Amino acid sequence: MLNNYAPRNVEVAGPAIDISTVCKGGGIGVDTGTSLTTPLVAGALMVLRGKYPSESNSQIRERLRSTAISMGDSQKSGAGRIDLLGAVNPPRVHIEGETYARSPGLYRYEAFPSGGNGSYTYQGAVRYPEIGSGWGNLGASKTQDLNSAEGGGNIELRVTVTSAGATAQSTLYITNSTGCGTEIIC
Structure with a gap:
């Protein structure tokens, strides 16, 4: 896990290692970094916005947080790793x-x-x-x-x-x- 954290600003964690990406000039590559995590988490939030259009931003954020899978150290990973399937398809x-x-x-x-x-x-x-x-x-x-x-x-x-x-x-x-x-x- 890569992180860029301070004591109170991590809400959730996203994948950051060995992320498949499109390479310049074509093809698929693998890269690592928090810059890859940000669009993945933002994309998850947009999927939730589309699934639950009447919910407030706070409700959408809480839905993503409440379905995250704990990774142990909440200071580094917040509520845990995002689980988009769990967020759009709750039990x-x-x-x-x-x-x-x-x-x-x-x-x-x-x-x-x-x-x-x-x-x-x-x-x-x-x-x-x-x-x-x-x-x-x-x-x-x-x-x-x-x-x-x-x-x-x-x-x-x-x-x-x-x-x-x-x-x-x-x-x-x-x-x-x-x-x-x-x-x-x-």
Whole structure:
């Protein structure tokens, strides 16, 4: 990594070593330097401006910063290396599974992420709002198994997906009708 930094002016880092470039007189060459980084970062900002035309300059800058991949020393690399794919295609997630628990037992739910850089981590959480419980940790798996107990109250399942430092959440609301016979609402 090459840098030209002072304690408070680096927001993000961009590629600066072995950058493909067009050579004078034709052909493709490879060069190194911060002068090559500047147009790459500016180009990334313009791609974001085109993708999100109603966002302010501050929002566009924050989008580029918040999706950057950490490189360790923030004094030298700011928020990290720009990740244009992560910035234009942030992660999203939805949960699939039964939304009505009609009988006590185990129910399986699966998170389906998209966007980001294609590599995901997962964090599941559950709560039972009718009995006043807070969010409980379910673990770091794409699939989550919930045990529905008779009369246990409705259930909220939340999955958080992280990809390249950006996160997305989805919550599925599950009606627990166990103990109600065939009625959905007790």
